[in-house]
Amino acid sequence: MEENRELAIEVRYVSFQYGGGLSSCFMPGTRVLNRINMSLPRGKIYGLLGASGCGKTTLLRCCLGRLNTKSGSIKVLGKPPLSPGHQVPGRMVGYMPQELALYGNFTPTETLRYFGMLCGISQSEVTTRARFLLTLLKLPLEQKLIKKLSGGQQRRVSFCVALLHEPPLLILDEPTVGVDPLLRSEIWKYLVQLSEKGTSIVITTHYIEEARQAHIVGLMRSGRLLAEREPQYLCDFYHCTTLEEVFLKLCHHQEQSAEQSADVDDNTAINVYANGEDTDEATKHVALLNGCTNNSNNNLNEHTPLLNSEIHWKSTRSQTYAGVGLGLLLWRMFTPGLPSPWNILALFVKNFLKFMRNFGLLIFQFLLPSIQIILFCFAIGKAPYGLPISICNEDNTSGFPISLSQLFIDQLDNETFVQIHKTNFSDAYHEVEIGKAWAVVHMRSNFTRDTISRYLEAENITNATLEGGYINIGLDMSNFQIAATIQATLIKTYQLFLEKMVEIAGGNPLIVESPINFTDPVYGDRDPTFTEFVAPGMLITISFGISVGLTAISLIVERKEGLLDRGWVVGVGVIEMVTAQLLLNSVVLLIQITLMISFALFVFQIPYHGSLFLIWLLIFLEGFSGMSFGLLISAFVSEEVSGLQIATGILYPIILLSGIIWPLEAVPFWLRSISYSFPTTLTANALRSIITRGWGLEHQQVWEGFAVILGWITFFIIFAMIGLKLRK
Numbered sequence: 001m002e003e004n005r006e007l008a009i010e011v012r013y014v015s016f017q018y019g020g021g022l023s024s025c026f027m028p029g030t031r032v033l034n035r036i037n038m039s040l041p042r043g044k045i046y047g048l049l050g051a052s053g054c055g056k057t058t059l060l061r062c063c064l065g066r067l068n069t070k071s072g073s074i075k076v077l078g079k080p081p082l083s084p085g086h087q088v089p090g091r092m093v094g095y096m097p098q099e100l101a102l103y104g105n106f107t108p109t110e111t112l113r114y115f116g117m118l119c120g121i122s123q124s125e126v127t128t129r130a131r132f133l134l135t136l137l138k139l140p141l142e143q144k145l146i147k148k149l150s151g152g153q154q155r156r157v158s159f160c161v162a163l164l165h166e167p168p169l170l171i172l173d174e175p176t177v178g179v180d181p182l183l184r185s186e187i188w189k190y191l192v193q194l195s196e197k198g199t200s201i202v203i204t205t206h207y208i209e210e211a212r213q214a215h216i217v218g219l220m221r222s223g224r225l226l227a228e229r230e231p232q233y234l235c236d237f238y239h240c241t242t243l244e245e246v247f248l249k250l251c252h253h254q255e256q257s258a259e260q261s262a263d264v265d266d267n268t269a270i271n272v273y274a275n276g277e278d279t280d281e282a283t284k285h286v287a288l289l290n291g292c293t294n295n296s297n298n299n300l301n302e303h304t305p306l307l308n309s310e311i312h313w314k315s316t317r318s319q320t321y322a323g324v325g326l327g328l329l330l331w332r333m334f335t336p337g338l339p340s341p342w343n344i345l346a347l348f349v350k351n352f353l354k355f356m357r358n359f360g361l362l363i364f365q366f367l368l369p370s371i372q373i374i375l376f377c378f379a380i381g382k383a384p385y386g387l388p389i390s391i392c393n394e395d396n397t398s399g400f401p402i403s404l405s406q407l408f409i410d411q412l413d414n415e416t417f418v419q420i421h422k423t424n425f426s427d428a429y430h431e432v433e434i435g436k437a438w439a440v441v442h443m444r445s446n447f448t449r450d451t452i453s454r455y456l457e458a459e460n461i462t463n464a465t466l467e468g469g470y471i472n473i474g475l476d477m478s479n480f481q482i483a484a485t486i487q488a489t490l491i492k493t494y495q496l497f498l499e500k501m502v503e504i505a506g507g508n509p510l511i512v513e514s515p516i517n518f519t520d521p522v523y524g525d526r527d528p529t530f531t532e533f534v535a536p537g538m539l540i541t542i543s544f545g546i547s548v549g550l551t552a553i554s555l556i557v558e559r560k561e562g563l564l565d566r567g568w569v570v571g572v573g574v575i576e577m578v579t580a581q582l583l584l585n586s587v588v589l590l591i592q593i594t595l596m597i598s599f600a601l602f603v604f605q606i607p608y609h610g611s612l613f614l615i616w617l618l619i620f621l622e623g624f625s626g627m628s629f630g631l632l633i634s635a636f637v638s639e640e641v642s643g644l645q646i647a648t649g650i651l652y653p654i655i656l657l658s659g660i661i662w663p664l665e666a667v668p669f670w671l672r673s674i675s676y677s678f679p680t681t682l683t684a685n686a687l688r689s690i691i692t693r694g695w696g697l698e699h700q701q702v703w704e705g706f707a708v709i710l711g712w713i714t715f716f717i718i719f720a721m722i723g724l725k726l727r728k
């Protein structure tokens, strides 16, 4: 091994376990790295080999700062990853993850342009590099979507992304999987060329023999490095012809030693092999690893001051996370560097392209709120009509110029009612019993005579005569809304009937009108519909609900596909990610809301008395809070199904408890205070006041609605950022 070489990666006594923390109370953590040491000199290729599950990816992710190690130290390009100002993760490193982590709806060129923008490369440079890399890796230059490429081709595009910005350090997790041997050898040739130009490279592979081309190989097993030397040196040392045999031999040794020493201590293989049966072999091995360790120690001594400062920095960081200080956490979130407008633009363009590639879905999204409000306006709040009622008119009074029972029937509103006439009461009643009519209307044989007596012979009238003038109505009360409509309409019909009767008798019909006189309302219309009452709440709920859906799963999907990870590794920050998401979705929201309001107010003519701008702004802010809430969900949730369940599950309590379909004044007092804390309740109230009362911001109910929604937006965004930061 070469001496005193500056190291690109220096891993010292690093242990790592998944789980731990609170979750370890329920499920024990898995220890994956066990006081591991690794050294990659600058300008060299390091082949990290080991069986599946031995911890290679975990080690690489620790080096990238993607996993937070609890003990030991890591320096990458001279500093610990994630150090303030250090571009690891960032532009100093090219990372090819094991998963594809590409946008299936982008072409390779678009993909490279996007990552090129994130890495700060000019478009012309990206074009030149993209052409070179696509040709080198035998990828189609024409505009073919990544999802339509073969698995091997897709992985090569992913490889191109890592190489694109020519970083000084490449971390490649199985770049040659699914690549034919010829191309594999081309890739290795290119990697060797890169290393000659000074690029340091770590590469994991399952094809052990291809790692012979690496300058150093690290053979890893169960979270430890069994050996770390030049491939030829290892073969010579173990008298093997292939690395595969060397690896087998080392594994065999480790197994034997593990049998003898159940608890393997931190000096790992050295002690293990020293206890083994094959003392010669063990002695040789001690020498071999001592070579590594001496080398490591040299570097360790050389960098002691840096290491100390790194350890100090790390402990501060874990205290911050464990701790409490929300302020400190926020400070850390904002201090690592100001958000780059360039990155925001790149993410915005990427999100825009994603939207555009799903054009059908995009149009549907634009129209969805309008479709909902149209359906609402058609279906909710209008009076029921065409209601069948069965009528049994037994009035047979003779000797009067007019039949009053017929006069009553003539006043019935034929839009509301469909009349079914029956000659006897039991038949009429049966119609209701079998569900063919909503009510039975019965007038007795002396109806005309007894009605006249009721009004003209008031002094001597008997109860029997009074009852003879009754119109008896039997209602099917199983549907409250229909029954209420029938009741109200029949009372109105009787009023009309009385007026008509007085008019025929030559009197003034006004004398039978109720003296309770409802003058013009102070606010609102004289005959408001239920639609008008529900509309403000509906506009608010639709805006909130649709927007939650816009963002709730976007980041979850990106996280699952490794795309978020890739973004973090090239240096995207939380603020940039959130800003780009909110910016593009705001454009979508703007169109959605404008369309929805136009349909509600101008097509369906829901009356409004206040400022159109305030109406629009409040509904937009409600949508923005929905988007922020969606982001919060996707920051903390890992599965799309859970994200969708939360997003839809939250809507029902909101609809039920925000006073949207029934006045809050009817809700129990203790529950009312809960519903006031929802992001829709006070805004729906404010919107109702703007729409029906014409109020502006000078009224408390209106400014309160704006203040509350701005508060919710701030709360959602801050916690979404904290969530993203913690899970970054």
Ligand SMILES: Nc1ncnc2c1ncn2[C@@H]1O[C@H](COP(=O)(O)OP(=O)(O)OP(=O)(O)O)[C@@H](O)[C@H]1O
Pocket: 018, 019, 030, 032, 050, 051, 052, 053, 054, 055, 056, 057, 058, 059, 098
């Ligand atoms: N997020 C995780 N949570 C819990 N355990 C994990 C997680 N990721 C990996 N592991 C476990 O850690 C161990 C090491 O995984 P790692 O992916 O580092 O192995 P690897 O050597 O890269 O394997 P491969 O070659 O198959 O990719 C495995 O046992 C794996 O199950």
